Every structure is written in C-alpha cells, then in structure tokens.
Amino acid sequence: MIAQRSSSTMQGVHHILLLSSRAKPKPKTLSQPLIQRRTSSSAAADSPERERWERPFTLHRARGQHLLASPRALDAVARRAGVGPGDTVLEVGPGTGNLTVRLLALARRVVAVEVDPRMVDALRDRVSRLGLLDRLTVISGDAMKTEFPEFDLCVANIPYGISSPLIGKLLFGPCHFRSATLLLQKEFARRLVSVPGDSEYNRLAANVRLVANVELLMDVSKKDFIPCPKVDSSLVKIRPKAEVPAVDLDEWLAFTRTCFSKKNKTLGAIFKQKKKIIELFRRSHSERQEDNRRVNGGCDDLDDDGEDDDDGYARSKIEEKVGEDASEVSLFKKKIVGILNAGGFGEKRPSKLSNEELLHLLQLLNQEGVLFH
Structure with missing residues (x-):
C-alpha cells in the first residue's frame, strides 16, 4: 500500500527552486539565454511564474532544450496525465526536473531518460534535496537508443526533433503501457490528431491511429518555456488500443x-x-x-x-x-x-x-x- 504523499513534500515540490533568465551579455556564437542563480527569498518572490535552478549553464536550442517553467502548466501536465500512487512513470528528457518532482509526488517510481550529463547531475541533486531519490531511476543516454524498462505511463516534454521516432518506438515497439501524455509542437500535435478529410490528415495520423487513440488535451504557450521556442506547444494523450488489426x-x-x-x-x-x-x-x-x-x-x-x-x-x-x-x-x-x-x-x-x-x-x-x- 503506497502512503499518501505528505503535504510538506507536496509543498516542497511546488515551491522548490525557480528558474530565472536574468539578462546577461550573450556569447557571440550563442543566442540562447543562460540559467542564472537566484538564491534569496525576495528573488524567488520576484518570479512567481517560474521554476528556478541554482546551477548556471547554457541551454541549447538546437538540441531542443526548452524547459517548461510555468508552475501552472507543469501542474496541469501532471494532473492530466492521470498518474496513480502505484504507477511507474517513464519521463523522456526531464531536464532539471521541473516535471519530475511533480510526478514523484504522485507515482510509485519515475524512470527518467536524459542524454545531457549536466541535466542528469542537476536532476539527481534536486531530487536528493527533496528526499525522493530512492524513487527515481535516471538512465543517462539517448532515448532512441535506450531499451526502456517496464512502465505504466509515459509523461514527457520531449524535444521536438524526436517526436515522431519516439512515438513510433513507444507504439510499435515492445512497450506495454496505459497511456503516453506528451508535450509536442502545436503543429505536430494537430497533424497527430487529424482525421480523414482534414487538410492536415497525413501518414503520421493514419499510422498512429492504427494502434492507438489520440486526444488533444490543451495548448501551452511558448512563453511558458525557457528559453522561449519559436512556436507554441500542445499536450496530447495517446492510449494504445487493446486490440489492433491483424496486419503485418x-x-x-x-x-x-x-x-x-x-x-x-x-x-x-x-x-x-x-x-x-x-x-x-x-x-x-x-x-x-x-x-x-x-x-x-x-x-x-x-x-x-x-x-x-x-x-x-x-x-x-x-x-x-x-x-x-x-x-x-x-x-x-x-x-x-x-x-x-x-x-x-x-x-x-x-x-x-x-x-x-x-x-x-x-x-x-x-x-x-x-x-x-
């Protein structure tokens, strides 16, 4: 029987470490903002709509490193995922853990797959401070080359560049899971949920709908991310079908x-x-x-x-x-x-x-x- 998460843990989850992007001179070869350190309580109060992390490092737009930083949006993603106290959750691309800590407050265990060693260190340090490290498994590596362990749900803000192959790996590979709640590029999400006759209907939608049902949950503004991407995002839920057509x-x-x-x-x-x-x-x-x-x-x-x-x-x-x-x-x-x-x-x-x-x-x-x- 999994005990209900304490109110102090939940409070820690929702108030720990805000992300901030205080303006500083940018490197000539880089256009992305830096994650800056904010330590005082007054500084945290100045940015109530952002998560923060103490450790400064550069986020790479080219690698799809856009961290969801709005507490409102993060809470909504965790809530809409339908995580239960007995669930093992797979998270691809956890970054510094903004979503991870919320999932840990709800799930039995979280398995996080992260390719950036800096993010791995930051994530482990952050979760350790919350006293939740015993329920977190971090796999350091490329999600497309990693063999996923067993899991019940996938919940992730994934890099736009691997959206299609990752969905393919989840749905057409050996994984058996209840649902995948994914934050995707808005245009990609619209293509994914399109139906025959829509102008957006395409091969992606036909292939996914063969084996799963897809639901559009909500839109997320690009302003809720750090650094701010060029386009908005959408949250979708993919539920594998219990029975699929008998086709090769x-x-x-x-x-x-x-x-x-x-x-x-x-x-x-x-x-x-x-x-x-x-x-x-x-x-x-x-x-x-x-x-x-x-x-x-x-x-x-x-x-x-x-x-x-x-x-x-x-x-x-x-x-x-x-x-x-x-x-x-x-x-x-x-x-x-x-x-x-x-x-x-x-x-x-x-x-x-x-x-x-x-x-x-x-x-x-x-x-x-x-x-x-």
Missing part, C-alpha cells in the same frame, strides 16, 4: 508510405508512376528487403510521407535493372490498376480514406501478390 505492421508502414507519397493525388495516379511500379514489381518478385526493417523497435519514418523526387538518373538506373522484364512490369501495372478500379479505389485520395478502407485495399493488393515491404 512492416507491410502496413511501407504501404502507407507509398499511398501518402502524394496524398492529394488519386490512388490511380500514384500507382501509375513508372518508378513506383518498377519498385513494387521488384519487391514483389524478390525476397523481402532486410534494409526496410524497423530499428530500435520503432518507426523512424512514422510521419515521412515519402514524397517522390524527379531524379531522372535514379529512375533510369531502376529501369536498366528491370531490362528484359519490361513486358512483365507492364502486366504488373495493369494488374494493380485493375485491383484499384475493381475495388472502387482508383479515383479516391488517401487523405480521404479511413484506416478500414486502407486496410481493405492492402489486403486486396497482397492477395494478388503485390508486396510493399
């Missing part, structure tokens, strides 16, 4: 990459492209390609719509390799066009199709020997 996920991911390569064109037009037909012909008449396998238990190209280029040289090299099979390629193309038309898909656009419709089309193609992976 590698095949599905390769299929959606093809379909969404020109998402606003008709499927008939997409599958008539010479380069695409030749690629599918070769793949369907050979062993499955090892280099197409997903890595790290995730999907590095989860939201890569696979826009085709017009590289004439590459296309000619593919055509050269086909050579004497040209007549077979022509028949293969006719077969695909026939499948699309017979199924009523020829004039439809992938951005308008539900996952059920896409799964049906994939089944029709696979049954006739058309493979994507």
